[in-house]
Amino acid sequence: MNFSLLFRHQGLLAFVVVILTLAMTLCTLHGELKPMTSIEWLDVVGEGSVCLLTLCWIFAVMISRPPGQVTTLLVVGLTLFSFSALLDVIDEFTHYSNAATWLSLVESIPAAVGMVVMSFALYLWHQEQLALNRQLQRRELWYRSHEQIDVITQLYRADYWRDRASTLQEQGVDASVIVLDINDFSEFNLRYGHQEGDRFLREISQLIVMNLRAVDLACRYAGDRFVILLPDTGMPEARELADQLERSIRNVAFKSGGQTTAIFHSVRSACARLSQHSTLADLMSGLNRQLDETSRQVA
């Protein structure tokens, strides 16, 4: 589990703590403990679970989403709901004096307000998801499958590419394949650090996707190597696209750390037709040979 997003929600974390502390303070000030014999333990378990699960949901939202309107509304809504849920649990252990009966009368109001806020948040989330789906369309062309996505680049891994390529072979679809390899990436890592190397991989992946059609599929093949599947595309068009990609990447003015100096880095490419008569392993070794050849020519 990655908790890095949690630390970007300090304001919301403070809000949750304040609201829950307020609930406990109100009950402590106005309530008196019930005798153990009159506690309904089944109710305690039921209401306690609701309260605990609501807190888990708040935590899940905070570790999963970046700061923004939807996140704020979700956390605020859930916190108001958990305020009522916590009063409900504490209710099981305390009873209120006549002067404080207003507390049990109003305890469900924050929950109702929280549900309204959450409903609005879910509506905005829906809108946001539609926009994200449009952006991701080229990366997740056929279906969603989280296990097959590379964590660093957010592109599909090689196995997914192999699945899609063999399906196209079986269907007899005319297609081409491009492989891109970053030049001297080990040196890049040595000079700017592995983390900056990861960031460079991520940014290049975005650029590759931006240059593709909605029907194309870009995957991270291995290390600093990418493979692109182009259905219904002949070799001249594939070569042209490979040149466009090389040019786009060569022109990225990458900035390492807080530096203003731009780093320009290059990739080399190789193309081949996806033939029904050769295996994917043969196709890839042919493409790898082409890349090695280009590397030797440049050296």
Ligand SMILES: Nc1nc2c(ncn2[C@@H]2O[C@H](COP(=O)(O)OP(=O)(O)OP(=O)(O)O)[C@@H](O)[C@H]2O)c(=O)[nH]1
């Ligand atoms: N930052 C980062 N580096 C990676 C990752 N995966 C592989 N690498 C690095 O990529 C480099 C690939 O090295 P090589 O295959 O020798 O390629 P190269 O240095 O680009 O050399 P040429 O391909 O001949 O130009 C190695 O230094 C790996 O450590 C990754 O996920 N993140």
